[in-house]
Amino acid sequence: MMTVELLFSSAVGVLTAAGIYLVLQLRTFPVILGLSFLSYAVNVFLFASGRLVVNQPPILTKYAESYTDPLPQALVLTAIVISFGMTAVVVMIALSAWLSARDDRVDMENEDPPPDDDEDGETGSEAPS
Amino acid sequence: MSLILLAALPFLGAVFPALLIRAGRDASAGAAGMVTLIAFIGLMTNAPAVMRGEVVTAQIDWLPALGLNAHFFLDGLGLLFAGLILGIGLLIILYARYYLSREDPMGQFYAYLLLFQGAMVGIVLSDNILLLLVFWELTSLSSFLLIGYWRHLPEGRQGARMALTVTGAGGLAMIGGMLILGNIVGSYDLTVILTQKELIQSSPMYLPALLLILAGAFTKSAQFPFHFWLPHAMAAPTPVSAYLHSATMVKAGLFLMARMWPVLSGTDAWFYIVATTGLVTMVVGAVIALFKDDLKALLAFSTVSHLGLITMLLGFATPYAAVAAVFHIINHATFKAALFMSAGIIDHETGTRDINRLGGLRKLMPLTFVLATIASLSMAGLPPLNGFLSKEMMLEQALHAHWLGNPWILAAVAVLGSAFSAAYCFRYIGHVFLGPERHDYPAHPHDPGPGLWLSPAFLVLLVILIGLFPQTMVQGLVEVSAGAVTGGYLPDHLKLKLWHGFNEPLLMSTIATVAGLLLIWAYGTARGLWDGAPRPEAKAIFDRVVGAFTDLSRWVTDGLHDGTITRYSAIFVLFTLGLGWIAYTGGAMSTADRVGLTASPMVVVGWFCLVGSTACVVAFHRNRLLALVILGVVGLMISLMFNFLSAPDLALTQISVEVVTIILLLLALNFMPRETPAEGGGARRLRDVVLSVGGGLGVGGLIYAILTRNPATESISRFHLENSYTGGGGTNVVNVILVDFRGYDTFGEIIVLGIAAIIIFAITEACLDGPVRARLLNRRPVEPPAGDTHPLMMVVATRVMMPIALMVAAYIFFRGHNLPGGGFIAGLIAAIAVIMQYMASGFSWAAARQRWPYHGIIGSGVLVAAVTGLGAWFNDMPFLTSAFTYVKIPPLEKFELATAALFDLGVFLAVVGAVMLALESLARYAWQPGMVSEFPMDINPERDDTPSEDGEETR
Structure with missing residues (x-):
């Protein structure tokens, strides 16, 4: 029988795998995408530590008999907002690095500056005036 | 005065000279002097009890379970040292006031000096050895600041670094030794340790502990072969040399040996290590001193x-030797501090410390001559000065000690050392003050004002008085402090006196003095021999050793941190996987006892959307725009999933954050390459795939294991559910947790968010200051703009939407306490409403209509939250305790007023400010001169001109 738990776990696994794969890439932009995926995965993982419950939101009413665990939800709520803040910082660092050094590689393997004309053609984000 | 206050006073007082320097140098020096004087008087209030043989204690238990306690005690030894530190400190403060020049930052000097003083007082008063170690390290650090005080001098910086390296390394060794000692005894309190002599000396760890502790003491007290740092530390101003390097810091090592004497001494190891090191140091130091031309190097x-x-x-380990040691500590502090100060006076008044350029100062500086001569003769060990007394006692002890069964070698070497010692003392007098007057002094020499000579004169007076009347002056102090060293065993009939009759020590002393005179008479020949002899240069060796360690560290660091961040990430993933594997194979798992939920077809569809879009992002990630669009789908699916799994608050947060994130990434992508080039070979891709699949399987498996089992212990959530309404006044438990139960967390989180936004702002500012700005201004769009830059339809739509969106935000905010919503979500929605205006009508237009700076909004949010939290204090409740009440104002329904709502308002403001500041900073990159438009849209029916025709607006 296909359970929600199985689907959920496999989805978290896929999100994690995608995150790790992208984080291991060589350019800043995929790394940022990868970090976003890892944020999703971690937030969802933490949320699920309260176990999966359907139709029992933690809103107190006269009619409900039981509620899902509210604590992970509260913690994950702030985590989502904070991960936005951190993503924004990383984006800003990556962008500033690209704008000032014209290089968006994450590794420092190669000490030489990147060839100037290499990326101009395809990105066009910069042209001599 | 309580010992705790006594130890803290110099630290607290260190602020005053630094602050009062604005009121002038006298105020600064006066403040430092007052602090020291108060501490000295405080010490003296305890003196009568100590002199009666009592031990004064003061205790604060900090972490008793770990043996970390602030325990202080004052016995005879502590009294002696604390008295020296504070007493000579006072004299030094007076002296330094007149020694330092107008250009020297005097407030800093006195602040450092008091810090050092506090650390020293802390060492001698500590009862807990861990506390002692802390103060020990503090002396190393504060002496670093003092030695390097003249930071414009390379010698000062190098000397400070060398002193810190050597004493710091010794301190590290000592930490090890002290911990071993504490382990053997089972207590870190000195008063306990000092009673456990048999236990310690029978332990197999005795020798390692001894060696490590001695390493600390020897480095601090500049014992051979660690003596080389002390002469280099002479680059410090002379008051520092006089204070640290004659009276206090270098005596810390002696203090420690004396302190540990009752439990560590008495073994062969102690005798041979300590006594031999001392003997060698004594002779080597004396020989080198004779051939130094720099006055301070000689000293x-x-x-x-x-x-x-x-x-x-101390190495002899007999009670009589302990008495001699303590007595010589007092005597050395008096004559050596006086000598340093007189050397400082000579340097100050003649402009040089080079003996070759001096001589004949006898008549020019008569007062200095008298002071320096008396102090030198005392150091040489001539009667009737105090140096003579303790030196006789030393020779007497050397005569009775057998070294490897040899009865005379110690005495012979000691006499040799004394001969050289007498010789350099005579040289100090003869080559500086005596001889013909010269005419080429760098400055015009004359006696200084009383500010400079008062302190050494006082010390010289002590030198004479102690020499003449030792019993009246110091007998009592020597007895209690030597008693504290030996644990109460004092030699019978102990009487300090000047004249013992004609005996062997007097003979030895006479031989040494005559030999010293001969040496100085034949100085030219001796100097020639010395200069011709090869000898190792300690500084060069030290530099080579340090250089080798630096190279090693650089090699290791470069090897580990080569800047390849993907490699770090890969190693990190691999390591985590390894840990997970160990946990999985090594641990036991309970059986799956939780019944799963059956998945409806809708859930399966959602799963396919989520997994499919994720796969698409990975597959198409080289096309960045496409990847970004699909990433939005992933976020949307996660939001739906939260909604399905009973988390409406999370669903709302996720979807609004998703909107903001995608806008942010789109803005960034505007400036970045549109495509990711294909790089890296097949091997690298294989590695990435293996690692990511492994990670995914691990995380997925872990969460599946969690989800199919009930919690091992009951969750604390029950408390929150039960108290949410009654205690927090809200039915939305998640919101009540955020603003009430865990309000402090939330408070911290909005601050973090604010900091993140301000970092972004700062990066933008820094970046736009540099060459990036010109590059951005000259940027050309990759593709021609798609139609209107500010389309009419979008402008109108967003304007209509704005009040509606803000209304929704307000609605979400107010209902948040009881229904899904709250400050976070409302903040995000309000931010989106404003961003829409920026997007539709352009940055300049929107920014001109936004009157409050976003920094201010963040700050006000944090402030509102903080003030709400502080409000609880007025009701004698802890920070952030919420209060609520229900109000009914006709014709409205009954509604709730809660301080939590005010706190949530702070959250709201912080979130709005942070999101807007981040996006606005990013948008400022896009600003170009041609883009400015004071109009909200490109085509305005009210205007006649159509700007799109001249092409200006669409650039």
């Missing part, structure tokens, strides 16, 4: 020599 090596003498006496 530095003479200090090394005398420290060696005291170390040797």
Whole structure:
């Protein structure tokens, strides 16, 4: 029988795998995408530590008999907002690095500056005036 | 005065001279002097009890379970040292006021000096050895600041670094030794440790502990072969040399040996290590001192020599030797501090410390001559001065000690050392003050004002008085402090006196003095021999050793941190996987006892959307725009999933954050390459795939294991559910947790968010200051703009939407306490409403209509939250305790007023400010001169001109 738990776990696994794969890439932009995926995965993982419950939101009413665990939800709520803040910082660092050094590689393997004309053609984000 | 206050006073007082320097140098020096004087008087209030043989204690238990306690005690030894530290400190403060020049930052000097003083007082008062170690390290650090005080001098910086390296390394060794000692005894309190002699000395760890502790003491007290740092530390201003390097810091090592004497001494290891090191240091120091031309270097090596003498006496481990050691500590502090100060006076008044350029100062500086001569003769060990008394006692002890069964070798070497010691003392007098008057002094020499000579004169007075009347002056102090060293065993009939009759020590002393005179008479020949002899240069060796360690560290660091961040990430993933594997194979798992939920077809569809879009992002990630669009789908699916799994608050947060994130990434992508080039070979891709699949399987498996089992212990959530309404006044438990139960967390989180936004702002500012700005201004769009830049339809739509969106935000905010919503979500929605205006009508237009700076909004949010939290204090409740009440104002329904709502308002403001500041900063990159438009849209029916025709607006 296909359970929600199985689907959920496999989805978290896929999100994690995608995150790790992208984080291991060589350019800043995929790394940022990868970090976003890892944020999703971690937030969802933490949320699920309260176990999966359907139709029992933690809103107190006269009619409900039981509620899902509210604590992970509260913690994950702030985590989502904070991960936005951190993503924004990383984006800003990556962008500033690209704008000032014209290089968006994450590794420092190669000490030489990147060839100037290499990326101009395809990105066009910069042209001599 | 309580010992705790006594130890803290110099630290607290260190602020005053630094602050009062604005009121002038006298105020600064006066403040430092007052602090020291108060501490000295405080010490003296405890003195009568100590002199009666009592031990004064003061205790604060900090972490008793770990043996970390602030325990202080004052016995005879502590009294002696604390008295020296504070008493000579006072004299030094007076002296330094007149020694330092107008250009020297005097407030800083006195602040450092008081810090050092506090650390020293802390060492001698500590009862807990861990506390002692802390103060020990503090002396190393504060002496670093003092030695390097003249930071414009390379010698000062190098000397400070060398002193810190050597004493710091010794301190590290000592930490090890002290911990071993504490382990053997089972207590870190000195008063306990000092009673456990048998236990410690029978332990197999005795020798390692001894060696490590001695390493600390020897480095601090500049014992051979660690003596080389002390002369280099002479680059410090002379008051520092006089204070640290004659009276206090270098005596810390002696203090420690004396302190540990009852439990560590008495073994062969102690005798041979300590006494031999002391003897060698005494002779080596004396010989080198004789051939130094720099006055301060001469004094530095003479200090090394005398420290060696005291170390040797402690090494003898007899009560009489302990008395001699303590007595010599007092005597050395008096004459050596006076000598340093007189050297400082000579340097100050003649402009040089080079003996070759001096001589004949006798008549020019008569007062200095008298002071320096008396102090020198005392150091040489001539009667009737105090140096004579303790030196006789030393020779007496050397005569009775057998070294490897040899009865005379110690005495012979000690006489040799004394001969050189007498010789350099005579040289100090003869080559500086005597001889013909010269005419080429760098400055015009004359006696200084009383500010400079008062302190050494006082010390010289002590030198004479102690020499003449030892019993009246110091007998009592020597007895209690030597008693504290030996644990109460004092030699019978102990009487300090000047004249013992004609005996062997007097003979030895006479031989040494005559030999010293001969040496100085034949100085030219001796100097020629010395200069011709090869000898190792300690500084060069030290530099080579340090250089080798630096190279090693650089090699290791470069090897580990080569800047390849993907490699770090890969190693990190691999390591985590390894840990997970160990946990999985090594641990036991309970059986799956939780019944799963059956998945409806809708859930399966959602799963396919989520997994499919994720796969698409990975597959198409080289096309960045496409990847970004699909990433939005992933976020949307996660939001739906939260909604399905009973988390409406999370669903709302996720979807609004998703909108903001995608806008942010789109803005960033505007400036970045549109495509990711294909790089890296097949091997790398294989590695990435293996690692990511492994990670995914691990995380997926872990969460599946969690989800199919019930919690091992009951969750604390029940408390929150039960108290949410009654205690927090809200039915939305998630919101009540955020603003009430865990309000402090939330408070911290909005601050973090604010900091993140301000970092972004700062990066933008820094970046736009540099060459990036010109590059951005000259940027050309990759593709021609798609139609209107500010389309009419979008502008109108967003304007209509704005009040509606803000209304929704307000609605979400107010209902948040009881229904899904709250400050976070409302903040995000309000931010989106404003961003829409920026997007539709352009940055300039929107920014001109936004009157409050976003920094201010963040700050006000944090402030509102903080003030709400502080409000609880007025009701004698802890920070952030919420209060609520229900109000009914006709014709409205009954509604709730809660301080939590005010706190949530703070959250709201912080979130709005942070999101807007981040996006606005990013958008400022896009600003170009041609883009400015004071109009909200490109085509305005009210205007006649159509700007799109001249092409200006669409650039």
